[in-house]
Amino acid sequence: MATKTEVTVEEKLRTLYDLQLIDSRIDEIRNVRGELPLEVEDLEDEVAGMNTRLEKLQADLEVIEDQIKEKKNNIEESKTLIKKYSTQQDNVRNNREYNSLSKEIEYQELEIQLSEKNIKEFRAQIEQKNQVIEETQNRYNERSEHLKHKQAELNEILKETEKEEQTLIKESEKYEAKIEPRLFKAYKRIRSNVRNGLAIVAVERGASGGSFFTIPPQVQVEIAGRKKIITDEHSGRILVDPDLANEEREKMEAMFAKLK
Secondary structure (H helix, E strand, O other), X not given: OOOOOOOXXXXXXXXXXXXXXXXHHHHHHHHHHOOHHHHXXXXXXXXXXXXXXXXXXXXXXXXXXXXXXXXXXXXXHHHHHHHHHHHHHOOOOOHHHHHHHHHHHHHHHHHHHHHHHHHHHHHHHHHHHHHHHHHHHHHHHHHHHHHHHHXXXXXXXXXXXXXXXXXXXXXXXXXXXXXXXXXXXXXXXXXXHOHHHOOEEEEEOOEEOOOOOEOOHHHHHHHHHOOOOEEOOOOOXXXXXXXXXXXXXXXXXXXXXXXX
């Protein structure tokens, strides 16, 4: 029965470093997009909100127009009643009936005055709302045009990078599957806690990559020996020797070039 080949520490370090290079490349692609997707999303929400406001203002205008029509109808009804009561006054038999009709005429005249006052107020509201609609429409047109340019900009970037990003994500998953869960969990934890997402770095000029803290010569010898996984005591990053890093970088850069 064949025994499962033991994965050496060096192989683990190479796989981890390859994964780091892939994930860093994905980070670069996403950094190119920067805040643009969020900016587009915010603009879409803003334009949708203004569109909803314009629809609401337009609906308010229709309600006010209906109210004006109603008041105009009331005026016509009052005029008809005044005419009717005035005719009836010509045929009354006593002062009581005449006075009663006069009160009805007076009431209808007050109703006309009130309706005319309401119409005037409604027309002032229409003028005010039309001004708000014009301002909102201008702002809507401006933001819609801005959104169109930003969407085109984002689509262009996505078009250039989406295929490469998706391929790299699949490659990242392949390399992840090669790493034991405990080590991968540590890699993810370190990556989320350090600047630039670099969880595994090479020793550069006697210091941890991206750090000013020097590494003791004895520790550098151990790192170059590739017999155990060593982390930087200051940043927590996993360390590899420069030769291993250069070999894996050349290999992965060749792969990235094929993806473009």
